[in-house]
Amino acid sequence: MTHANRHTILTGDRTTGPLHLGHYIGSLRARVQLQHEANQFLLLADTQALTDNVGRHQKVTANVIEVALDYLAVGIDPAKSTILIQSQVPELAELSQYLLNLVTVARLERNPTIKEEIRLRGFERDIPAGFLTYPVSQAADITAFKATHVPVGDDQLPMIEQTNELVRRFNHTVDRSVLVECVAVLSQVTRLPGIDGKAKMSKSLGNAITLAATPDEITKAVNNMYTDPLHLRVSDPGRVEGNVVFAFLDAFEPDVQKVDELKAHYRRGGLGDSVVKRVLNERLQALIEPIRARRGELEKEPAEVLAILRSGTERAREVAGKTLSEVKGALGLSYF
Numbered sequence: 001m002t003h004a005n006r007h008t009i010l011t012g013d014r015t016t017g018p019l020h021l022g023h024y025i026g027s028l029r030a031r032v033q034l035q036h037e038a039n040q041f042l043l044l045a046d047t048q049a050l051t052d053n054v055g056r057h058q059k060v061t062a063n064v065i066e067v068a069l070d071y072l073a074v075g076i077d078p079a080k081s082t083i084l085i086q087s088q089v090p091e092l093a094e095l096s097q098y099l100l101n102l103v104t105v106a107r108l109e110r111n112p113t114i115k116e117e118i119r120l121r122g123f124e125r126d127i128p129a130g131f132l133t134y135p136v137s138q139a140a141d142i143t144a145f146k147a148t149h150v151p152v153g154d155d156q157l158p159m160i161e162q163t164n165e166l167v168r169r170f171n172h173t174v175d176r177s178v179l180v181e182c183v184a185v186l187s188q189v190t191r192l193p194g195i196d197g198k199a200k201m202s203k204s205l206g207n208a209i210t211l212a213a214t215p216d217e218i219t220k221a222v223n224n225m226y227t228d229p230l231h232l233r234v235s236d237p238g239r240v241e242g243n244v245v246f247a248f249l250d251a252f253e254p255d256v257q258k259v260d261e262l263k264a265h266y267r268r269g270g271l272g273d274s275v276v277k278r279v280l281n282e283r284l285q286a287l288i289e290p291i292r293a294r295r296g297e298l299e300k301e302p303a304e305v306l307a308i309l310r311s312g313t314e315r316a317r318e319v320a321g322k323t324l325s326e327v328k329g330a331l332g333l334s335y336f
C-alpha cells in the first residue's frame with residue numbers, strides 16, 4: 001500500500017481515568033495493529049473530559065499522562081501513530097465553532113449517546129452547554145484530520161452519524177467538498193462487562209480492571225467476578241451466559257477449543273467457579289504483566305513521554321491547520 005491511499009484513522013479517549021481491559025478489548029488492541037496499516041491519530045480528549053468534569057480539571061490533566069502511558073505501554077509506537085492532546089490544538093475548537101451553526105439544539109438533544117449520558121449523570125435540564133454540544137467538537141476532531149475510519153464502541157455510533165450529517169451539511173453549504181465523511185469501525189468484542197456483571201466496564205462504576213493493575217488487584221478482581229448465582233455446588237450445572245468469567249475468557253483466551261471445553265463442562269456440572277477463575281487469572285496476569293512493566297519504565301522518564309506528546313501535537317496542528325484554512329476559505333473568512 002502506498003502512503004497516498006492509506007486510511008486515516010482517528011480515535012479518541014476522554015482523559016477521565018487510566019484505561020482498563022474494556023478499552024483494551026474495545027480499541028487498544030486493534031489500534032496497535034492498525035498503526036502498521038494506516039495513518040493513525042490518537043486523541044487525548046481532555047477538552048471533552050472537561051464537559052462533564054467542571055471543577056475536576058486537575059484530575060483531567062493528570063489523566064492525560066496516565067492515558068498516554070497506557071497507549072505507549074500496550075505498544076502504540078509514536079513513530080507510527082500520532083498522539084495528540086486535544087486542548088493543545090486550538091484549530092479543533094475553532095472548527096467546532098463553525099460546525100455549531102449547522103446543527104440544531106433539538107438535533108443535539110435527540111442524539112442517543114447524549115440522551116443516555118444525560119440520564120446517567122442525572123443532569124435533568126441542567127446540562128452544561130459544552131456537554132450538549134460535545135458531538136460537534138467530536139465531529140471537529142474527526143474532520144480536522146479528514147479521518148475516513150473511526151474505531152468506536154457501539155455506544156458511539158450516533159456520534160459518527162452526526163459527524164457525517166455535519167460533513168454533508170458543511171459541504172452543501174459551501175458548495176465544495178472540503179470535509180470528508182467517515183465510517184465507524186466496530187471491534188468484534190465491542191463491550192466487555194464489568195466484573196460485577198453490569199453491561200459495561202467502567203472505572204467510575206468501580207467494576208474495572210485497569211491496565212496498570214497489580215497482580216493482587218487482578219486476582220482479587222477475578223475472585224470477585226460475578227458468575228452464576230445458582231451454581232452453588234461444584235456438581236450443579238452452571239450457566240455460561242451472563243457469566244463474567246466466561247465473557248472474559250471469550251475475550252482474552254486465544255485457545256477457543258479450551259474455552260469451549262470449559263463451557264461444556266461447566267454447563268454439565270462438575271466444574272467449580274474457582275477452577276475457571278484460576279484459568280482466567282493466569283491469562284490476565286500474563287496479559288497485563290508486560291504492559292505493567294513497560295508502564296513502570298516509562299513512568300521513570302516523564303520528560304520523554306512529554307516530548308512524545310509535544311511532537312505528536314505539533315504534527316497534528318499542521319494537519320488540522322490545513323483543514324481549517326480550507327474551511328475558512330470556503331466560508332469566505334480569508335481577509336488578508
Ligand code: TRP
Nearest residue numbers: 010011012013014045048138141
Ligand atoms: N467521545 C469519546 C469517548 O467518550 C472520546 C472522543 C473524543 C472521540 N473525540 C473523539 C472518539 C473522536 C472518537 C473520535 O471516549
